[in-house]
Amino acid sequence: MELRTFVGPDLKETLARVKRELGPEAVILSTQSRRPAGGRHNWRLREIEVVAAVPPGSLPESGRPPEGDHSREGLSPLLSALHQELREVKSLLSRRLAEDPAPAWLQAYPEAAAFFHRLAAAGLSALVRGRWLAQVRPLLKGTRGPEQEQQAALQALRRLVPVSPGESAPPGGPRRVVLVGASGVGKTTTLAKLAIKAALVEGRRVGLISLDQERLGAVEQVGSFARLAGLPCQAATDRQELLRCLETLKDCEDIFIDTPGFNPCRPGLGEHLRRLLGGLPVVCHLLLPAPASEAHLALTLQAFATVSPATVILTKVDETQEVTGCVNQLCHRNLPVSYLTTGPRVPEDLEPASASRLAALVLTSRRPEAIWSRVPPSCEEVVLHAD
């Protein structure tokens, strides 16, 4: 065993030196606080002496511990495994960055280049990042300093995410809104939120129709909500009945129509939806659950394409930490988002979509430390609070 003595002004700094010079195998034999030589006249002055030992032959000529893998010999198996995993993640990351590097012109703007990599880490697809690059390039010209670069980067991100206000009512005209989507995505709950908002906040005459005769209790669900809210309600099973219900409620300024959950994998779904809703004076909105996988979202968008949804309502945003799969799919298809739903409460958990809010959600995607209830409403705040 080889012994070494270290002296320093405090314990923390002295132990750090021991670790630095002898490596993780060093064993601390003693620590001692003492008055330094020549410090007789200042009784407050103290220094720390640490005696440490290492196994014989483990110190190189210079007294420094060997570099590289040898420095890991003293680590526990768990730490070694973590170390190995970190190395693999690092090499995977550098391979990915090499495959999809930022373009050379972006290197002139370090802040924007860092933003580009942040978008990649959040999960935005190469295609969407390509669109961001096309947007940001003219905005970066003439910028001075990191702050202006950051503003340009944010502006390009906000422009990227398509949003559409409200339920796309024709100006002054009646709204005939159909909510479609897979089962359990929040159609009936969102219908109730929209109906309450229209009736109580906007003061419009609102009626409801349930087209969902498939699920047990679905008509009753809409009916009892209508009774509570004091709204007229009709139920239909097919296109002819739906037309009759629309006629019955013709004095309503807004009619919200609930549909059954359609399985996007069901063969012939497109044809079924076309026969049910095609050519009717209604606007369809597709509900997509934000926590679903990107593959499932792509499948759903494909399956409901025959009803040409005017907008997408992103539901259950509160149940996920990653919205980039949705954003990728919506950018690919140029489909705007009209609302976000952020919980089951009627009518509170409904937000009109905004470019700034969606950009904020993109920037906090795949960041486990992001806590949704504390997500700032704007992307500027997200960037400001970024580490």
Ligand SMILES: Nc1nc2c(ncn2[C@@H]2O[C@H](COP(=O)(O)OP(=O)(O)OP(=O)(O)O)[C@@H](O)[C@H]2O)c(=O)[nH]1
């Ligand atoms: N966390 C969370 N839950 C929600 C949200 N929206 C709806 N829910 C809940 O999701 C469940 C299903 O909601 P529904 O509105 O019945 O869904 P649906 O699409 O009408 O379902 P089907 O009619 O069976 O196809 C209910 O428990 C709702 O309370 C949301 O934004 N966040």
Ligand SMILES: [Mg+2]
């Ligand atoms: Mg329902």
